[in-house]
Amino acid sequence: MGLARLLLVGFVLLVLGSRALVRGNAELEALMEIKASLDPENKVLTSWTGNGDPCGGSFDGVACNEHQKVANISLQGKGLSGKVPPAMAQLKCLSGLYLHYNYLTGEIPREISRLTELTDLYLDVNNLTGSIPSEIGSMASLQVLQLCYNQLNGTIPPQIGSLKKLSVLALQHNKLSGDIHGLANLQTLKRLVLGFNGFNGTFPVEIAKIPELQTLDVQNNSLSGFVPAALKKLERFNYQNNPGLCGSGFPSLRNCNNFDPNLHPNGVNPIVLIPRTPDVKTHCNQSHCSNPSKLPQAALVAGIVSVTVTLVGAGLLTFYRYRRGKQKIGSTADASDGRLSTDQSKDLYSRSASPLVCLEYSSGWDPLDDGRCGNGLSLQAPRYTLEEVESATQYFSEVNLLGRSTFLSVYKGILRDGTLVAIRSINVTSCKSEEVDFVNGLNLVTSLRHENLIRLRGVCCSKGRGECFLVYDFAPKGTLSQYLDLEDRSIQVLDWSTRVSIIKGIAEGIGYLHNGEGSKPAVVHQNISAEKILIDQQLNPLIMDSGLPKLLADDVIYSALKTSAAMGYMAPEYITTGRFTEKSDVFAYGVIIFQILSGKRLLSSSMRSAAECCSSENFIDSNLKGNFTEPEAAILGKIALRCTSELPDNRPTIFRVIEELNDWCVKCR
Numbered sequence: 166m167g168l169a170r171l172l173l174v175g176f177v178l179l180v181l182g183s184r185a186l187v188r189g190n191a192e193l194e195a196l197m198e199i200k201a202s203l204d205p206e207n208k209v210l211t212s213w214t215g216n217g218d219p220c221g222g223s224f225d226g227v228a229c230n231e232h233q234k235v236a237n238i239s240l241q242g243k244g245l246s247g248k249v250p251p252a253m254a255q256l257k258c259l260s261g262l263y264l265h266y267n268y269l270t271g272e273i274p275r276e277i278s279r280l281t282e283l284t285d286l287y288l289d290v291n292n293l294t295g296s297i298p299s300e301i302g303s304m305a306s307l308q309v310l311q312l313c314y315n316q317l318n319g320t321i322p323p324q325i326g327s328l329k330k331l332s333v334l335a336l337q338h339n340k341l342s343g344d345i346h347g348l349a350n351l352q353t354l355k356r357l358v359l360g361f362n363g364f365n366g367t368f369p370v371e372i373a374k375i376p377e378l379q380t381l382d383v384q385n386n387s388l389s390g391f392v393p394a395a396l397k398k399l400e401r402f403n404y405q406n407n408p409g410l411c412g413s414g415f416p417s418l419r420n421c422n423n424f425d426p427n428l429h430p431n432g433v434n435p436i437v438l439i440p441r442t443p444d445v446k447t448h449c450n451q452s453h454c455s456n457p458s459k460l461p462q463a464a465l466v467a468g469i470v471s472v473t474v475t476l477v478g479a480g481l482l483t484f485y486r487y488r489r490g491k492q493k494i495g496s497t498a499d500a501s502d503g504r505l506s507t508d509q510s511k512d513l514y515s516r517s518a519s520p521l522v523c524l525e526y527s528s529g530w531d532p533l534d535d536g537r538c539g540n541g542l543s544l545q546a547p548r549y550t551l552e553e554v555e556s557a558t559q560y561f562s563e564v565n566l567l568g569r570s571t572f573l574s575v576y577k578g579i580l581r582d583g584t585l586v587a588i589r590s591i592n593v594t595s596c597k598s599e600e601v602d603f604v605n606g607l608n609l610v611t612s613l614r615h616e617n618l619i620r621l622r623g624v625c626c627s628k629g630r631g632e633c634f635l636v637y638d639f640a641p642k643g644t645l646s647q648y649l650d651l652e653d654r655s656i657q658v659l660d661w662s663t664r665v666s667i668i669k670g671i672a673e674g675i676g677y678l679h680n681g682e683g684s685k686p687a688v689v690h691q692n693i694s695a696e697k698i699l700i701d702q703q704l705n706p707l708i709m710d711s712g713l714p715k716l717l718a719d720d721v722i723y724s725a726l727k728t729s730a731a732m733g734y735m736a737p738e739y740i741t742t743g744r745f746t747e748k749s750d751v752f753a754y755g756v757i758i759f760q761i762l763s764g765k766r767l768l769s770s771s772m773r774s775a776a777e778c779c780s781s782e783n784f785i786d787s788n789l790k791g792n793f794t795e796p797e798a799a800i801l802g803k804i805a806l807r808c809t810s811e812l813p814d815n816r817p818t819i820f821r822v823i824e825e826l827n828d829w830c831v832k833c834r
């Protein structure tokens with residue numbers, strides 16, 4: 166009895182105690198403060214709640230270490246529109262802070278420098294202003310500092326030069342100016358990207374002595390002086406658009422003359438010596454944090470590379486297969502492609518193993534890159550760089566995701582000039598495995614042009630991401646399927662004449678595809694459905710995914726067909742012949758006519774019989790409230806019936822349908 170009471174009291178105390186512990190959780194309080202600052206309207210971080218457990222897995226983007234301390238915050242591309250809060254500094258064990266691709270404004274708080282465990286700081290592609298706080302120089306663990314694509318101004322604080330572990334520094338596309346000599350002290354740098362700023366002063370020749378530097382980008386600045394020839398050994402060195410630079414052996418640099426600075430080192434730009442910052446005592450050394458693993462670099466790299474290879478092996482293999490057949494051109498290019506730099510492998514690893522997505526602006530890889538693709542094929546559509554695609558979609562932010570299937574995702578995007586686009590990403594493992602087939606397919610897809618096909622603006626293929634992107638015009642009014650089965654009163658009911666013109670427009674688009682005259686081959690769409698018809702601002706129909714089967718691997722195409730069969734678009738003969746023909750497209754078109762007339766996605770046999778015996782009122786959408794033209798409805802019903810005939814021979818060609826629609830419209834208008 167006594168013991169039981171004691172146990173009970175003990176239990177109650179335990180419960181109370183643990184609640185007090187939660188209530189007093191400093192990190193939770195800090196997180197709530199951080200949330201209020203990053204997401205002032207509480208639209209994104211709704212999962213962060215004051216009575217929740219940050220380490221319980223329910224806080225979006227928060228990862229904890231084994232001591233239940235917040236170790237990573239990954240909120241890239243979430244549409245955050247607030248500010249980076251000083252309270253961030255209270256998460257003492259934070260090792261990764263990923264806030265890139267948001268709309269954050271304000272300055273980088275200097276308190277952030279108290280995060281002495283932080284290895285990765287990604288604040289790039291935001292709208293941050295002010296200057297880079299000099300205190301960042303005391304973040305002893307920092308390895309990756311990404312601040313590019315912001316509005317930062319001022320100069321690079323010399324203290325940055327004391328970051329002893331920094332391997333990536335990306336500051337491009339800001340408004341920074343001044344001298345960059347202090348950066349030559351960063352002996353661990355692998356990538357240094359400073360392009361598109363206002364850096365002036367002389368080029369720091371000492372940079373050539375950084376042992377493992379692979380990438381140096383200083384393009385579009387105002388640097389002057391002498392560029393050492395030793396920099397030719399870099400994997401990538403972008404120096405163009407600096408009118409004052411000179412050097413020998415670089416294609417677009419003039420030779421130096423006597424008046425160039427740097428050739429007169431007397432007094433000009435001595436190497437800035439930076440006092441070593443005292444080692445900041447780490448807050449996380451006791452029971453709280455495990456030190457970030459300090460495996461020997463080589464072992465780490467090997468591990469990462471092997472994980473990478475396993476995880477993305479399939480994708481890379483496909484790419485290597487693409488690469489075959491063009492080895493006669495540039496064997497050096499092939500060699501460098503086969504090797505993963507530490508940096509790239511880290512990126513790939515991160516992508517596969519954690520929610521973290523890293524930037525790899527430089528590794529945009531294009532199987533059609535001029536001079537590499539030896540087939541002499543040229544694309545009709547322009548090519549986008551990975552950087553443009555990433556920036557348009559805010560690094561494939563979920564807020565921009567329009568739709569996703571097993572092999573395709575579609576994102577909304579905004580190009581730098583403000584144009585709205587829809588970007589389809591196709592995983593390269595879904596593509597045809599032979600390069601020739603793939604490139605031919607891409608050429609076909611990019612050559613298709615018609616006012617009733619969605620316009621392809623350009624393409625981009627990235628080895629780093631293992632994806633190809635098709636950049637299309639954006640259709641603001643969604644897909645035809647959104648106008649079917651209307652229950653949501655916010656979506657407009659299409660009026661009769663609009664329905665007729667949509668039916669006509671789709672026929673014109675299919676007619677263009679099926680027409681094999683001229684240089685264009687006849688193309689069977691294979692997957693026409695209400696989901697594949699987009700509606701533009703003027704309510705014209707635009708067919709999408711035309712020619713896509715020429716790009717995709719066969720098994721991918723078949724798996725996509727299951728949906729179209731379930732929705733009733735698949736011609737009956739497909740089951741026996743297994744082949745798509747123009748007549749199977751006509752069948753699907755007939756189904757769409759019925760859908761447009763009835764306003765319903767799924768068709769019933771009573772609809773067919775109503776169309777057969779001309780009782781239009783029994784199959785026309787009741788949302789029209791009788792506002793339609795009976796004879797027109799009867800004619801369209803008849804066309805739909807013939808298009809969906811059981812036997813392909815009984816179906817009209819699309820050209821015949823177009824003729825009938827045109828004849829009739831001459832008569833009826």
Ligand SMILES: *[C@@H]1O[C@H](CO)[C@@H](O)[C@H](O)[C@H]1NC(C)=O
Pocket residue numbers: 228229230231236237260261515519521
């Ligand atoms: C934090 O992110 C890094 C980089 O992706 C990862 O290696 C590490 O395991 C993450 N830590 C936790 C606790 O999730």
Ligand SMILES: *[C@@H]1O[C@H](CO)[C@@H](O)[C@H](O)[C@H]1NC(C)=O
Pocket residue numbers: 268292
């Ligand atoms: C960034 O801020 C400027 C004003 O400071 C504003 O004009 C611009 O639209 C902002 N850009 C974004 C992407 O929010």
Ligand SMILES: *[C@@H]1O[C@H](CO)[C@@H](O)[C@H](O)[C@H]1NC(C)=O
Pocket residue numbers: 294295296318319320
């Ligand atoms: C940086 O920009 C801010 C406005 O965002 C301005 O107030 C400040 O003077 C600028 N600083 C420098 C060094 O140009």
Ligand SMILES: *[C@@H]1O[C@H](CO)[C@@H](O)[C@H](O)[C@H]1NC(C)=O
Pocket residue numbers: 342343365366367
């Ligand atoms: C660099 O630009 C700043 C401001 O734009 C100016 O004050 C400075 O004199 C320039 N330095 C050189 C070496 O031209």
Ligand SMILES: *[C@@H]1O[C@H](CO)[C@@H](O)[C@H](O)[C@H]1NC(C)=O
Pocket residue numbers: 361385406
């Ligand atoms: C880069 O510099 C070139 C030459 O000065 C200029 O034409 C181009 O517009 C610049 N690009 C950007 C993005 O500023």
Ligand SMILES: *[C@@H]1O[C@H](CO)[C@@H](O)[C@H](O)[C@H]1NC(C)=O
Pocket residue numbers: 450451
């Ligand atoms: C950990 O911190 C304590 C003080 O909190 C200090 O005395 C000790 O030397 C530190 N240990 C390490 C390994 O840094």
